[in-house]
Amino acid sequence: MIYMDNAAATRPFEEALETFEQVNRNYYYNTASIHPEGRRTGQLLEASRKQVLELLGLGGHGCVFTSGATESNNIAIQGVLKNKKQFGSTVLVSEIEHPSVINVIEEMKNEGFDVKYIGTKENGQIDLEDLGEKLDNDVVFVTVMAVNNITGVIQPVSEIAKILKNYPKVHFHVDATQAMGKVDMDLGGADTLSLSAHKFHGLKGAGALIVKREGIVRPVMYGGGHESGIRSGTVNLGAVAAMAKAMRIATENREENYRRVARYNERVRDAVSALPSVHVQPGGVPHILNLSFEGAMGEVVVNALGARGIMVSTTSACASKLAVLNETLVAMDNTEAIVKGSIRISFSSFTTDEEADILIEALKGVHKEIGGVLK
Numbered sequence: 234m235i236y237m238d239n240a241a242a243t244r245p246f247e248e249a250l251e252t253f254e255q256v257n258r259n260y261y262y263n264t265a266s267i268h269p270e271g272r273r274t275g276q277l278l279e280a281s282r283k284q285v286l287e288l289l290g291l292g293g294h295g296c297v298f299t300s301g302a303t304e305s306n307n308i309a310i311q312g313v314l315k316n317k318k319q320f321g322s323t324v325l326v327s328e329i330e331h332p333s334v335i336n337v338i339e340e341m342k343n344e345g346f347d348v349k350y351i352g353t354k355e356n357g358q359i360d361l362e363d364l365g366e367k368l369d370n371d372v373v374f375v376t377v378m379a380v381n382n383i384t385g386v387i388q389p390v391s392e393i394a395k396i397l398k399n400y401p402k403v404h405f406h407v408d409a410t411q412a413m414g415k416v417d418m419d420l421g422g423a424d425t426l427s428l429s430a431h432k433f434h435g436l437k438g439a440g441a442l443i444v445k446r447e448g449i450v451r452p453v454m455y456g457g458g459h460e461s462g463i464r465s466g467t468v469n470l471g472a473v474a475a476m477a478k479a480m481r482i483a484t485e486n487r488e489e490n491y492r493r494v495a496r497y498n499e500r501v502r503d504a505v506s507a508l509p510s511v512h513v514q515p516g517g518v519p520h521i522l523n524l525s526f527e528g529a530m531g532e533v534v535v536n537a538l539g540a541r542g543i544m545v546s547t548t549s550a551c552a553s554k555l556a557v558l559n560e561t562l563v564a565m566d567n568t569e570a571i572v573k574g575s576i577r578i579s580f581s582s583f584t585t586d587e588e589a590d591i592l593i594e595a596l597k598g599v600h601k602e603i604g605g606v607l608k
C-alpha cells in the first residue's frame with residue numbers, strides 16, 4: 234500500500250522509535266524523583282526541552298510537554314482566558330481552525346466570552362482586513378493556525394503578530410501542528426504555539442505548548458505540579474525524547490524534503506488539472522494537496538484509490554466520518570459539489586518518485602471509472 238495521509242499521522246522515523254525504546258529501557262524513572270536515577274531522567278527531560286526550543290529558534294521561551302496538539306490548544310485557550318476576564322471579553326478565531334481550537338473557543342462562550350470569527354479569502358488565507366475591522370479594545374485573544382490542515386495554505390502569522398503589537402492586551406495563539414518540519418516560518422510573534430509529534434515522524438502521545446513568558450498560561454488540570462504546574466502528570470519521557478529526535482531530523486532535512494515534495498505536488502497538480510471536472514485548491518506547503526472530482530463524493534474517490542493501493546483521506550481524518558461539509562473549503566467559497574467531492578492527499582519525507590507516478594496513474598484511472606457522474 235502507498236501511504237499518502239500524512240497530515241493525519243506520519244510514519245515514525247526509525248531513530249524516534251529507537252529513542253523511545255532506549256529511554257523506556259534506561260530512563261523509566263519518574264522525571265520528578267530526586268534519587269540519582271530520577272535526576273538523570275530529569276536531566277534528559279530538560280535536554281529534550283532545550284533541543285525543542287533551540288530547533289524552533291525560540292531559546293528564551295518556555296516549553297510544556299503535553300500529549301499532543303489537542304491538549305496544547307486546550308491548555309492555551311482555557312489557561313490563558315482564565316487570566317483575561319478582567320481585561321475584556323472578545324475572542325477572535327479564524328473560521329478555518331482545527332476542531333481542537335474551534336470547539337474549545339465555542340465552549341468559552343459558556344464562560345462569558347464573546348466569540349467572533351475572522352473571515353477567509355478565496356486563496357485560503359485569513360482575511361487581514363476583516364481581522365483589522367474586528368480588532369478593538371475588548372479583544373483579549375486571537376487564534377490562527379500556521380498551516381491549514383485541509384489545504385496546506387500558509388497563514389500570514391508574522392503579519393498578524395505585527396498588527397497585534399498595537400493591541401498589547403491581546404494574547405496571540407498559533408496552532409503550528411501542520412507547519413513543524415514542513416516549512417520555515419517566523420513564529421516568534423506568537424505568545425503560545427501548539428505542536429504534535431506524530432505529524433513530523435515522532436510518536437503519538439507527545440506534543441508541546443511553547444510559551445513566550447512565564448505566568449501567561451494558568452493550569453486547567455491540577456496535580457503534582459509537573460511541567461511548571463501547567464501540565465501535571467508523570468511525563469511520557471520516551472515519547473518526548475523521541476519527539477525531540479524526530480524534530481531534529483525533520484528540521485535538518487526540511488529544505489531538501491520541501492523541494493522534493495514540491496516536485497510531487499506540482500506533477501500531480503499538473504496531471505489532474507488537465508482532466509475535466511477536476512478542481513485543485515490553492516496550495517501552500519507542498520505536503521498537502523486538496524482536489525475535487527466535481528460531481529463525485531470524496532469518499533467514493535478515496536475508496537477507489539484505496540482499491541488501487543493508495544491511502545488518502547476526505548478532508549481530515551477527524552472529519553472524514555462525519556457527514557458535514559468541510560468548514561475550510563466552505564469558507565473559501567467553494568461550491569457544494571467541490572466541497573463534497575474533495576480529497577486530501579498528503580505526502581511526507583518517505584514519499585518517493587515512484588509513488589507519485591503511481592498516484593497520478595491511479596487518479597487518471599479513477600477519473601475514467603467514475604466519469605459518468607462527473608459534472
Ligand code: PLP
Binds near residue numbers: 241378380382428440
Ligand atoms: N491542529 C491541527 C492543525 C491538526 O491538523 C491536528 C491533527 O490533525 C490537531 C491540531 C490535533 O493534533 P493531535 O492529534 O496531536 O491532538
